[in-house]
Amino acid sequence: MTEPDFGPEHQPLPEGGWSESMTTLQNAVVVPPLESGFVQPAGVLHADGSYCPEAAMWRKFRPLTTEPSAPDTVEETLPGRWLWGGVLWQHFGHFLVESTARLWALANLDKPVDGILFIPKRPKVGEEVRGFQKEFVHLMKPDLPIRVSAKPARVEELVVPGQGFGLGKIIAGTPKFRDAIHADFARDVQPDGPEKIYISRSKLGLAKGGLLGEERMEQYLQAEGYEIFHPQEHNLTTQLARYKAARKVVAADGSALHLFAMVGKPDQPVAMVLRRQSDANNLLARNVAHFCGSTPLVIGALRTEWVPRHKQKSSRLSFGELDHPVIGRALSDHGFISNGDNWAPLTEEERKQTLVDKGLGGDDRFVESPAFVKARIREIRRMRRERRAARDADQAAE
Secondary structure: OOOOOOOOOOOOEOOEHHHHOEEEEEEEEEEOOOOOOOOEEOEEEOOOOOEOHHHOOEEOOEEOEEOOOOOOOOOEEEEEEEEEEEEEOOOHHHHHHHHOOOHHHHHOOOOOOOEEEEEEOOHHHOOOOOHHHHHHHHHHOOOOOEEEOOOOEEEEEEEEEOOOOOOOHHHHOOHHHHHHHHHHOOOOOOOOOOOEEEEOOOOOOHHHOOEEOHHHHHHHHHHOOOEEEOHHHOOHHHHHHHHHHOOEEEEEOOHHHHHHHHHOOOOOOEEEEOOOOOHHHHHHHHHHHHHHOOOOEEEOOEEEEEEEOOOOOOOOOOEEEEOHHHHHHHHHHOOOOOOOOOOOOOOHHHHHHHHHHOOOOOOOOEEEOHHHHHHHHHHHHHHHHHHHHHHHHHHHHO
């Protein structure tokens, strides 16, 4: 077995290496992206124009920010000492996992910084900082300023921490990242809420990766004493207070569980109901397991999945159709509810009406996933073979 590679030319790893290092640059040049894209030339240059690879944002096995060209002119100079925050995502989930990845350094600095410096993911967003982004940083380090460089800027002193969190192997977080989050993040937020909650996506709409039949599942859970919680309707402080108070958590898989993981404890069992077929589900489960110290119950119970007609595979835009009896049995078997035997699936008429209610009735933008169609056909053929074999066996016995 080979030893892992820990240099900044390799992906950040939870075992340590550059993901737990800090590099301090004098007169560094911060270069934001010029165009939107999945992979973008952007990042940090040393004063002599050489690239600082420790500032790159990695996802899985490759960096999404690559070495940029030195700008022709740098009109802005930022005095003082700043912490490199990396790419500032407007998407809530990506912000939680990728824009917070360097904040572990706040608990490990030898002297204070004047603020956190980001670059935008999308150039058109400019210097905008949204409320939840400010609130998250405030919950980590009260009143610490956030700045976004939408144009090249020279920074008097820039502290560049390694990427301690993110998507890929680093989803487990480095020990320093987890320690910093557990010690400092939301430490003054007091538990407030019921003992059982279901973290819902039902008000987000199916076209944003929802669950067909989620409202029915919510009715079953309410009968078991669960509060249906819609996190997007509350600020971070309220969300975190609810998560701290809960003794049992059921959730549709999604960004909210990344936030829960930051304050969750080993004695708070979590059940995650999958809404699509995706490798992201595995990363989310690993995130919860490593941060909370207990493995979540992952329930994969889809009757089928609906995908965009133009791109017929599972994605953030697809939505799953729940198999309620399977979910009820799983929750009952693992102590989340007292009885799941009465959980019935949607009838064909109820399913059609749900699509209409969601604004998708008669909509041809979505089709049933070819993978589920093929699986169903295989199952039908298997059952036919079994019936044929049983019939043949009966005839031979006669």
